[in-house]
Amino acid sequence: MAVLLGSYMTPLLGVSVFVALLTYITYRLLAGYLHKWLEMKPIPEVGRTYPFIGNALEFKTNAGDFFRQIQDYTREFSNAPLIKLWVGPVPFVVLFHAETVETILTNPVHMEKAYAYKFLHPWLGTGLLTSTGPKWRQRRKMLTPTFHFSILSDFLEVMNEQAEILVEKLEKRAGKGPFNCFSHITLCALDIICETAMGRKIYAQSNSDSEYVKSVYRMSDIVSRRQRTPWFWPDFVYNYFGDGREHDRTLKVLHSFTESVIRERAENISGNESDSDSDQGTRKRRAFLDMLLKTTDDEGNRMSNRDIQEEVDTFMFRGHDTTAASMNWALHLLGSHPEAHRKVQQELHEVFGASDRPVTTEDLKKLTYLGCVIKEALRLFPSVPFFARSLCEDCHINGFKVPKGANAIIITYALHRDPRYFPDPEEFRPERFLPENSVGRPPYAYIPFSAGLRNCIGQRFALMEEKVILSSILRNFNVEACQEREELRPVGELILRPEKGIWIKLEKKTTQTLSN
Numbered sequence: 001m002a003v004l005l006g007s008y009m010t011p012l013l014g015v016s017v018f019v020a021l022l023t024y025i026t027y028r029l030l031a032g033y034l035h036k037w038l039e040m041k042p043i044p045e046v047g048r049t050y051p052f053i054g055n056a057l058e059f060k061t062n063a064g065d066f067f068r069q070i071q072d073y074t075r076e077f078s079n080a081p082l083i084k085l086w087v088g089p090v091p092f093v094v095l096f097h098a099e100t101v102e103t104i105l106t107n108p109v110h111m112e113k114a115y116a117y118k119f120l121h122p123w124l125g126t127g128l129l130t131s132t133g134p135k136w137r138q139r140r141k142m143l144t145p146t147f148h149f150s151i152l153s154d155f156l157e158v159m160n161e162q163a164e165i166l167v168e169k170l171e172k173r174a175g176k177g178p179f180n181c182f183s184h185i186t187l188c189a190l191d192i193i194c195e196t197a198m199g200r201k202i203y204a205q206s207n208s209d210s211e212y213v214k215s216v217y218r219m220s221d222i223v224s225r226r227q228r229t230p231w232f233w234p235d236f237v238y239n240y241f242g243d244g245r246e247h248d249r250t251l252k253v254l255h256s257f258t259e260s261v262i263r264e265r266a267e268n269i270s271g272n273e274s275d276s277d278s279d280q281g282t283r284k285r286r287a288f289l290d291m292l293l294k295t296t297d298d299e300g301n302r303m304s305n306r307d308i309q310e311e312v313d314t315f316m317f318r319g320h321d322t323t324a325a326s327m328n329w330a331l332h333l334l335g336s337h338p339e340a341h342r343k344v345q346q347e348l349h350e351v352f353g354a355s356d357r358p359v360t361t362e363d364l365k366k367l368t369y370l371g372c373v374i375k376e377a378l379r380l381f382p383s384v385p386f387f388a389r390s391l392c393e394d395c396h397i398n399g400f401k402v403p404k405g406a407n408a409i410i411i412t413y414a415l416h417r418d419p420r421y422f423p424d425p426e427e428f429r430p431e432r433f434l435p436e437n438s439v440g441r442p443p444y445a446y447i448p449f450s451a452g453l454r455n456c457i458g459q460r461f462a463l464m465e466e467k468v469i470l471s472s473i474l475r476n477f478n479v480e481a482c483q484e485r486e487e488l489r490p491v492g493e494l495i496l497r498p499e500k501g502i503w504i505k506l507e508k509k510t511t512q513t514l515s516n
Contacts, residue, residue, distance in 0.1 A: 036091050039403040043084040043093065046073045054086025056230050064499045066228060067385065067492030070094075074414035081398035088230030090115055091406045092388070093397065096414035098421065100397050102444040104389055104408045105452035111136065114388030114407040116227040122251055123219055127310030128457065129318060136454075142303070143311065143457060146291045152461055153361045154286050155196045159465055160358035162191045163472035165205050170477065174508040178482040180501035182328050183208065185469070189324035190216070192465060197315045198261045199287030215253040220321065222247050224493035258312050262305055265289050288315060315458070321495045322383035323462045327469055328502045330377035332488070333428045334474070335481030335504050340430055341474075344370050348475050356475070359468045367467050372430035374466050378448035380428060385413040385492035387450060412447060413492065421445040426485075478507040 047058045060066040074096050077083045083094045092114075095101050104110050112132040120130055128139050145151075166188040173179050187204040190213060194202045204213050222243050226232050232242040239245070265287070292308045303311075334341045347369045388409040395402055402408070417425035421441050422432065431437055449456035456462070473479070482503040489499035 033089055036403050036406060039401055040084055040091055040093075040406065043082060043400050043402075044077055044080045045084050046077070046094075047085075049086055053230070054088055054090075056086075056088055059087075059228060061229075063224065063228075063493050064489055064491040067490060070386070070411065070492065071414065074411055082400060087116075087228070088233065090230070092409045093400075093402050093406060094409050094411060095397070096411040097418065098415065098442040098445040101410050101415060101447070101451075102442070103395070103397050104391075104410070105444065105447075105450070105454075107395070108453055109392050110389050110395070110408070111454060112390040112392055114390050114409070116388065116407075119223050119226050119233075122247070123223070123254065124314045124317060125306070125310035127307075127314040129314045139307075139311070140457070142295050143292075146288060146295065147457055147461065151286070151291070152464060155192075155461070156359065156361065156464070156468065157285065158195045159192055159468040160472075162188050162195075162205070163359075163469050165191075166469065167472055167476050169205060170473065170506060171508065174477060174506040178503045178505055181331060181504050182324075182498070182501040185327050185331070186321070186324035187213070188469060189320040189327070189465070193316055193320040193323075195287070196461075197288040197312055197319065198258070199265060199285070199289055200261050211253055212257045215250045216316065216321075219247075219250045219254060220317070220494050222250065254313065255309070258309055258316070259305075262289065262293075262308055262312065266293055266305065288312070318456075319458055319461070323465050325383045325495050325497055326374065326378055326381070326462070327466050328498070329381035329496075330374055330466070330470060331473070331479055331504060332481050332483065332498075332502045333377050333380070334373065335479040336485070337428055340373060340428065341479065343430075344373060344474055345478075348471055352471075352475060359471060363471075364464060364467050367471060369430065370467055370471060371463070372433040374463065374470070375433040375446075375448075376428060376430045379416045379422065379432070379446060380426075381490065381496055382412040382416060382448045383495055384448075384450075385490070385496040386411045410447075413490075413496070416446060416448075418445060476509055478509060480505040480507070 047055050049055055050057065060069050073083060073085075073094065081097060082100055085092050085094060095104065113130055117130050124130055126132075126135060128136065128143060131139060166184065169184060170181075184205075187208055190204040191202065194200055194204070202210060202212060204210060207213075226238065226242065229242075232238045235244070238247075289308065289312055292303060292311060294302070296302050334344060347367060351363055351366045386409055388407050391402060391404055391406050391408055393404050416422065419425050422445075444451055447455075449459040449462075482505060483498075487500075488502075491497050491499050
């Protein structure tokens with residue numbers, strides 16, 4: 001009888017333990033959810049908030065409409081220091097004023113990226129963009145020397161070569177009416193990043209149908225869509241009812257490519273370990289990947305191939321799309337403002353005359369007005385229109401308590417339009433960034449490359465590339481924009497893009513126009 005009773009009790013005990021465990025987990029989740037809900041109740045909120053799904057039902061499904069919705073929220077609550085919204089059960093405080101943004105970005109406790117960044121992990125792993133804590137600090141320390149100015153200047157040769165190819169392509173469009181320049185600029189940036197990051201030419205400018213090229217764009221769209229649809233956050237739901245299978249197919253293409261390049265470069269380096277950077281007087285062109293393969297930590301340990309792949313994939317993702325978008329916006333703005341266009345070309349003529357020689361590091365220092373144009377374009381159309389952090393301890397923002405575990409989303413697009421620091425914020429005025437006009441502006445009022453400890457490590461690379469490409473275009477062509485500002489309809493996904501591209505007309509410059 002005891003044996004029979006024991007045989008019934010054993011599974012019953014297992015079920016009881018499972019139910020108890022489930023009840024405990026549910027209780028903890030509910031308790032945490034309710035705690036945040038009550039703590040954040042005084043913060044102004046947007047729209048109607050429903051239990052557990054938050055504001056998700058109100059969010060527009062179209063990426064462009066969703067971004068415009070966020071813009072509307074920041075305008076509606078422009079006088080509020082912060083607002084809150086819930087994406088599923090995850091609370092966000094929305095920040096778009098310099099003083100509230102500074103509170104978060106200057107605090108080393110709040111260095112962890114928000115929950116939604118986890119959907120980048122399958123692609124980028126936990127590299128510099130997505131890692132946190134000791135791993136991030138160690139990785140940042142190891143990678144910072146690879147972005148030294150002397151090393152970046154080595155990449156100038158690649159930038160000039162690809163700019164020359166771009167100009168040749170654009171010559172075929174000059175004088176032939178409007179065309180969408182967005183993909184032309186983007187493919188040029190992709191060629192630059194592939195060669196500087198991996199030492200591999202992919203000839204994107206001549207082969208835009210490349211499977212790798214398409215996969216980079218596709219993966220960005222897939223991740224962005226998942227981030228704003230919380231019902232697809234659980235992997236099981238995503239894999240069976242969402243884009244999970246397409247995600248995995250695209251990921252395989254991306255990883256296969258970078259894995260093969262890393263393997264080839266590693267074999268090449270190990271086979272030539274005794275070689276210096278020059279071989280019989282010929283200087284070897286360095287790539288970011290080559291430096292990673294030789295990088296060591298404080299204990300002399302080298303990065304594993306997996307570590308290196310995380311950083312190469314991150315550099316590929318963050319290093320071309322952001323720069324390409326910025327250059328496209330700048331071309332539109334110059335094409336819409338003849339006076340700024342004339343000033344840039346006057347500066348280029350002073351530096352280069354009528355020559356078609358490559359851009360040098362000395363030239364870059366002299367292109368001050370072009371630098372102001374790039375900064376103003378990044379103010380109006382920041383490549384990363386918003387980013388988010390997870391709050392790792394309770395904090396107070398302008399008198400409102402925000403509990404640990406909430407997320408802060410910083411809307412760069414709205415922050416850069418604060419009329420206190422940028423009068424007539426929608427106006428394109430490059431002169432805002434002349435040194436004398438920047439005095440007194442808070443450092444956190446303008447953060448196109450983020451700010452604080454986690455600022456963008458590649459910002460000097462990006463600004464160098466933009467000056468090279470834009471100066472090459474404007475030395476050869478006059479640009480006329482074919483869209484009004486309201487026609488652009490910016491789409492804020494992982495990168496800020498115009499909904500239907502950037503349409504321009506080009507006119508080939510002659511000796512006469514060069515001297516005007």
